[in-house]
């Protein structure tokens with residue numbers, strides 16, 4: 001055992017002792033359930049502290065930085081962990097929370113010189129770094145100690161040994177936190193200012209999703225008095241993905257963040273009028289084999305996501321608003337008339353900040369008050385209340401002359417009234433569907449837009465911060481609607497243009513989304529390094545999509561070499577047997593998550609049935625799936641987005657399933673980049689021509 005190891009072991013034991021004693025002390029204090037607000041706040045604080053200490057107890061820290069502030073001679077060892085722990089007696093930190101300003105040194109210090117600086121609330125602090133050490137601890141045991149910098153010592157240079165150690169580990173079936181190895185460029189995103197939108201273009205596996213989740217944890221720590229986790233929202237591409245990322249935030253001590261798909265979230269407003277199942281079930285149709293795109297239909301669907309369509313709906317709403325108040329006075333009884341202009345003035349001016357239906361409600365309430373006052377004045381002349389009854393009857397008739405909008409009727413009206421002004425003409429099939437109240441995903445944003453105009457947004461549905469994952473599949477219209485719910489414009493928008501696999505939605509350039517933000521309130525960042533896959537896998541995948549990349553940067557791998565990618569030609573008769581062989585081979589190598597990736601939903605069903613017939617327990621993943629259990633999954637390629645697996649086998653990668661065009665290249669690119677360690681492509685007698693370029697890049701033929 002080295003002295004370094006021994007030293008760290010004894011430091012760890014001492015630290016655990018201190019943490020456990022603090023924990024025991026807090027646990028002895030009974031919970032407070034009374035009504036005293038001060039006591040309640042103290043109890044809340046104790047519960048937060050307990051949560052932190054329980055996280056800290058098992059793995060108190062992951063890094064150590066010995067730092068001497070300028071003017072001080074001796075360095076102080078700073079231990080950095082997932083949760084900060086205070087030494088109550090000495091009133092100084094025992095463990096520094098990874099989100100604290102000083103911890104940024106740990107992530108930014110690259111060791112070119114021994115000088116370093118960080119921004120504290122008091123200003124810039126400069127000093128000298130003596131040591132940067134990574135310490136992997138699992139269940140209170142030290143697993144590994146790696147010094148990445150020792151002042152005056154020989155520096156190891158480019159390769160971050162500890163990062164490679166972490167990346168080489170087998171993952172379980174959920175995304176995990178990366179606090180111990182956050183890279184400098186990722187840290188800069190995590191610590192970015194609150195009130196700005198960040199748009200992140202990142203290659204597959206660059207940590208976009210992970211980094212966005214860490215940013216939430218950072219924001220909550222940094223602005224704990226102003227922001228609440230329940231008012232944070234993550235928008236993910238499907239429900240299974242929500243499940244897949246669900247561990248990261250609790251691991252970071254953050255709970256209660258809302259996690260939605262856009263469809264689920266939108267549906268929670270529109271439930272009476274709209275059938276979500278219909279939308280979800282349709283997703284797979286886009287990826288049916290030989291799906292020949294109806295260009296008119298595609299153009300219309302894309303148009304529905306555009307800002308231009310947004311403007312048309314806005315114009316239609318303005319028109320509906322202009323004619324909302326009936327152009328007739330309200331006559332309570334003879335000579336007692338409320339002029340139409342007066343009613344309109346209330347509606348247009350006095351209540352203009354309210355949504356339309358609220359304005360209508362307030363106008364009616366005001367007319368009723370007016371009526372009461374008028375009647376009081378003439379009460380003596382109407383002892384039997386005849387005038388009053390008559391007036392109430394007239395009011396009911398008058399109220400019926402006001403519009404009684406439903407979401408559906410207004411959407412229909414908006415589209416039809418503006419159809420001639422639209423850049424893309426609504427197809428007849430769409431209008432027929434609309435009449436039958438049949439919607440698809442691209443109708444959700446306009447429907448919600450109309451909803452907010454009619455009913456407004458209640459304050460509890462507003463967001464403090466919004467993360468949009470896989471944002472290349474988002475439409476500008478969807479983002480415009482989300483902006484209404486997040487007036488602070490605090491957004492993290494992340495995605496990869498090379499992974500846009502939908503012909504009917506999404507964007508071709510980030511400008512389309514960035515244009516929605518005011519000048520200076522949106523920043524664009526690129527992440528080009530890929531941490532997920534081995535070099536061989538990334539180089540192979542890059543070649544598949546290179547011809548369609550235009551100005552999007554290709555992924556650069558971290559130097560982690562693995563097995564060559566296997567491209568295995570398979571004749572039709574050997575299909576099942578070959579797949580079984582590879583499943584068996586990979587499972588025997590201790591792979592814990594393996595995906596057999598097919599081109600379509602139907603093929604997934606077929607492959608899973610065949611695997612089961614051979615005694616292999618395979619779990620089929622469908623578009624309506626809400627959970628992901630790891631192990632062996634059979635999954636259509638379009639659903640693999642955002643996920644990762646230790647090993648991936650792509651089946652039937654042939655010319656029919658993956659012809660040479662942009663969409664199929666991207667689809668195959670997505671499939672290949674899901675693999676961490678092993679990638680196998682089974683082809684047929686006619687391999688996909690998309691593989692031609694890729695072959696020869698770290699490939700072995702089966």
Ligand SMILES: Nc1ncnc2c1ncn2[C@@H]1O[C@H](COP(=O)(O)OP(=O)(O)OP(=O)(O)O)[C@@H](O)[C@H]1O
Nearest residue numbers: 178181182183204205206207208209210531532642
């Ligand atoms: N700094 C890091 N240290 C260790 N692991 C990292 C780091 N950054 C990313 N990873 C790992 O890389 C993998 C990919 O991360 P993530 O899924 O967040 O990437 P992504 O950019 O969202 O990918 P994709 O676009 O393909 O969905 C994860 O396993 C994550 O833990």
